[in-house]
């Protein structure tokens with residue numbers, strides 16, 4: 001991997017000799033593109049080059065050039081940047097392997113501090129159930145925390161429970177559960193907002209260190225052709241770290257910050273609503289929609305209403321604290337993005353947006369944005385599209401979608417990516433990194449899984465939702481830009497837009513997918529394969 005920056009940035013550069021995909025519906029393909037001072041100066045047939053006689057010509061050699069990718073759901077500042085400092089448990093399903101990885105982590109970071117692992121998942125998700133007793137084997141003196149791969153559930157050891165002051169007498173917090181034995185003794189498993197105190201402790205760091213961690217993790221994205229992320233849950237500390245990187249010219253990728261509470265899953269952000277609203281900032285660092293959680297990712301905390309064989313089965317509950325914050329945010333002029341996994345949750349979220357429309361300031365564009373939407377029906381799609389809404393989806397979640405295929409519904413579809421697009425919802429694709437069951441940062445891999453609706457092991461799961469490979473590339477570029485309110489500055493190759501580009505080698509064929517050959521950010525080459 002080569003991250004050297006092209007020092008000749010002030011030159012005028014032109015690309016030709018390959019296929020150019022603009023993602024612009026008015027001019028889908030071009031033969032040449034000219035870049036000057038970090039921006040796109042012209043796009044068209046090769047006759048445009050006559051106006052730029054001094055341009056340095058880059059021969060694409062039959063490769064494909066398109067806008068660089070946007071990962072529109074990447075937890076860069078919360079879990080992502082910390083992952084390299086924690087034990088990475090993603091993909092481990094055996095108890096022994098998990099505990100061994102945690103023990104290794106404890107040896108790697110000796111002392112008295114926290115031992116943290118990320119990426120475990122419980123038996124209901126095909127992994128293994130763990131309690132404080134298992135983690136007490138790792139250490140009885142040091143606090144140990146294992147964060148589930150969804151972030152919505154964790155397990156801690158006895159020492160950690162003591163440090164957190166969680167005992168038999170501790171009540172469940174609002175929108176959270178402390179799992180207990182039959183005699184109400186906590187098992188060590190903390191669900192949803194019951195994790196907030198422990199997240200605060202293990203991710204507390206000074207702004208300089210946080211900025212360094214973000215910078216290092218962000219640089220890894222160039223190899224995937226990504227030059228921009230939407231960070232869905234930016235705490236006040238993370239916002240300060242991003243601003244520091246931006247002010248010092250060290251922010252490797254463009255970031256859309258979605259304001260959130262003090263840690264992830266904390267919907268309380270009243271204080272932040274006094275600050276910069278959605279859209280403020282510049283192309284490198286902009287305030288995005290406020291991020292709220294309407295549900296979680298466990299059976300208890302995702303609200304489904306499943307119609308099966310004429311019967312309705314309701315399960316789980318959505319959060320009771322998102323609606324009031326959604327109204328307050330919109331009244332203050334913020335757009336809002338809501339984590340909405342279950343179909344009953346989505347009903348409540350759509351209703352909240354519909355009710356919020358009358359409270360919005362004059363001329364305000366609400367552009368509702370829903371994250372995940374794992375189950376949705378045609379009426380809900382119509383309601384979301386009717387409000388000019390977006391859905392942000394994660395095709396690599398299909399790696400674990402086999403089980404949902406067994407649940408055949410009378411109403412609604414699982415992973416209805418095709419239906420969302422055909423129903424007029426603007427769809428953005430993303431990784432949820434480091435969440436999920438795999439490292440999902442590669443948009444080419446995401447486009448392969450999405451365009452074949454397969455689990456990554458060659459099994460097609462929902463063939464009726466298939467969309468073309470090029471449509472998926474659109475969702476990682478122009479779709480992402482729209483979902484972030486960035487459609488006038490990135491995501492398409494159009495005059496005046498930022499010159500963030502990716503060059504792919506190979507055909508746009510999911511059976512034999514292309515690879516990222518080069519990544520360019522603001523007219524500079526930042527990655528060469």
Ligand SMILES: [Zn+2]
Nearest residue numbers: 073232432435
């Ligand atoms: Zn997420």
